[in-house]
Amino acid sequence: MAAARSAHPLAAVLRQVDPASCPTRFNFHCHTTCSDGSLAPAALADQALALGLEHLAVTDHHATGAHGEIHATFERAAGEGRPAPTLWRGVEISCLLEGCLVHVLGLGFAEEHPSLHAYLQGQAVVGAALRAEAVVEAIHAAEGLALLAHPARYRLPFQRLIAAADRLGFDGAEAWYDYGLQPRWSPTPLVCESIARELSQRRLLMSCGTDTHGLHLHGR
Incomplete structure (x- = not known):
């Protein structure tokens, strides 16, 4: 599993993530009107271009409908000679751990892969497919990476959840997150450092993202 994780092209990018990467360099967690966000895909793409992002993943809940329009916007910008972010396919999936x-962030997976079909219907699944191991298996079958979103937002301690995620083959977790939900994104001190330390000790990948649901990509 570690070898497959290291071989994924996104893994090399995630290894560059640090507390200052978001929101102006990397953003691997944000939402559009294709799920519960307020930004239309084209508007989010325009803001990503204005911010000068290098890498972006839009992670709508159980939906990937925004990807095509954002990709087209970036292609037009590149055709005009403007720098555009590398766009990675993304989704946020609910599961039981x-x-x-x-929530699990699926990142960098193949387009239209049948293993993810049940998870891309706009709502959480029920039954055995809701279990974390099933979600991770589906993401890996689609050649993607599975990362635990905002580990300190749940009712169980993040240490327990990260340990369980590691046992099940998760590739990492969202290390840098604004738990205080400030107007402009900033990683929460102490909590994020503790999560990053836990991930580093386990040799798991770290991501960052604004978890934008509002009208500005520089915050939530």
């Missing part, structure tokens, strides 16, 4: 409802 240690009996706790959590």
Whole structure:
């Protein structure tokens, strides 16, 4: 599993993530009107271009409808000679981990892969498919990476959830997150450092993202 994780092209990018990467360099967690966000895909793409982002993943809940329009916007910008972010396919999937409802970020997976079909219908699945191991298996089958979103937002301690995620083959977690939900994104001190340390000790990948649901890509 570690070898497959290291071989994924996005892994090399995630290894560059640090507390200052977001929101102006990397953003691997944000939402559009294709799920519960307020930004239309084209508007989010325009803001990503204005911010000068290098890498972006839009992670709508159980939906990937924004990807095509954002990709087209970036292609037009590149055709005009403007720098455009590398766009990675993304989704946020609900699942049960240690009996706790959590969110998993699927990143860098193949387009239209059948293993993810059940998870891209606009709502959480039920039954055995809701278990974290099933979600991770589906993401890996689609050649993607599975990362635990905002580990300190759940009812169980992040240490327990990260340990369980590691056992199940998760590739990493969202290390840098604004738990204080400030107007302009900033990683939460102490909590984020502790999560990053836990991930580093386990040799898991770290991501960052604004978790934007509002009208500005520089914050939530």
